Amino acid sequence: RMHLRKITTGSSNLDELLGGGVETKTITEFFGEFGSGKSQISHQLSVNVQLPADQGGLTEGDKIAKAVYIDTEGTFRWERIEQMARCLGMDPELVMENIYYMRAVNSDHQMAVVEELFELVPKENVKLVVVDSVTSHFRAEYPGRENLALRQQKLNKHLHQLGRLAEVFNVAVVITNQVMARPDVFYGDPTQAVGGHVLYHAPGVRVQLKKSRGNKRIARMVDAPHLPEGETVFAITECGIRD
Ligand code: GTP
Numbered sequence: 001r002m003h004l005r006k007i008t009t010g011s012s013n014l015d016e017l018l019g020g021g022v023e024t025k026t027i028t029e030f031f032g033e034f035g036s037g038k039s040q041i042s043h044q045l046s047v048n049v050q051l052p053a054d055q056g057g058l059t060e061g062d063k064i065a066k067a068v069y070i071d072t073e074g075t076f077r078w079e080r081i082e083q084m085a086r087c088l089g090m091d092p093e094l095v096m097e098n099i100y101y102m103r104a105v106n107s108d109h110q111m112a113v114v115e116e117l118f119e120l121v122p123k124e125n126v127k128l129v130v131v132d133s134v135t136s137h138f139r140a141e142y143p144g145r146e147n148l149a150l151r152q153q154k155l156n157k158h159l160h161q162l163g164r165l166a167e168v169f170n171v172a173v174v175i176t177n178q179v180m181a182r183p184d185v186f187y188g189d190p191t192q193a194v195g196g197h198v199l200y201h202a203p204g205v206r207v208q209l210k211k212s213r214g215n216k217r218i219a220r221m222v223d224a225p226h227l228p229e230g231e232t233v234f235a236i237t238e239c240g241i242r243d
Helices: 012-017 038-048 078-087 092-097 107-123 136-141 145-169
Strands: 026-032 066-071 099-103 126-132 172-178 205-211 216-222 231-237 240-242
Touching: 012 216, 012 231, 026 038, 026 145, 038 066, 038 078, 038 126, 038 172, 038 240, 066 107, 078 092, 078 240, 092 099, 107 126, 107 136, 107 145, 126 145, 136 145, 145 172
Parallel strands: 026 172, 026 205, 066 099, 066 126, 126 172
Antiparallel strands: 205 216, 216 231, 231 240
16 A cells, blocks of 8 residues: 655644645655755755654654655755754664765766665665755756756656656655756756746646745745645754744
């Protein structure tokens, strides 16, 4: 039995916007500018997926739901995982053990890593796959308008693969995408269009993140077919994502 499940973000506001949390069998994209909280949400979900089902995670009994974190920019922080785990009363060492950290050095490597997950995910009861950020290598390697078609083609193939992974193994796939605050600088490049169709054929759920006052952030649901459009506020605290 493979029904759709949800992982809590740590914020009930954000969970509500998402229709109960980040869902399995789907790609959820968090996009926004630098510092908007994409990586913090990614870290938090890697911890939260390991919680028991009655606390918003996907662990059942002693069968721990694990996470894969594909880091493309070297921004992953184990200390942050430790801190988030401790705040939830979890054993930080155990939580860290159950996150498979993978550094993707270029776009081909990133795609190869995902290919390998078709073995690892079912074998190790992985229930969350994070790609932070999904676009950075592709942008760096295929810059400008002249490479746009090829870049989109490669990116779409990658997203298709991630979508299959989500579907086949009933896991949640979370991708992040940094989008500049000034889209005019990147005129002609739709992958840089704020609120635009950044990842054309990406299925699933898209959430735009915006900075607000202090540690507050605004999350906005973008063109989700089965979820109402709307906005909500959450916070990035010492303990992680909260209301
Ligand atoms: P980039 O990864 O830089 O593209 O941005 P992002 O959108 O991923 O932002 P990120 O998730 O890294 O969030 C950055 C913000 O999270 C910072 O501005 C801080 O406000 C907050 N933050 C990060 N680490 C901590 C921490 O250890 N404690 C607290 N209280 N806040 C933190």
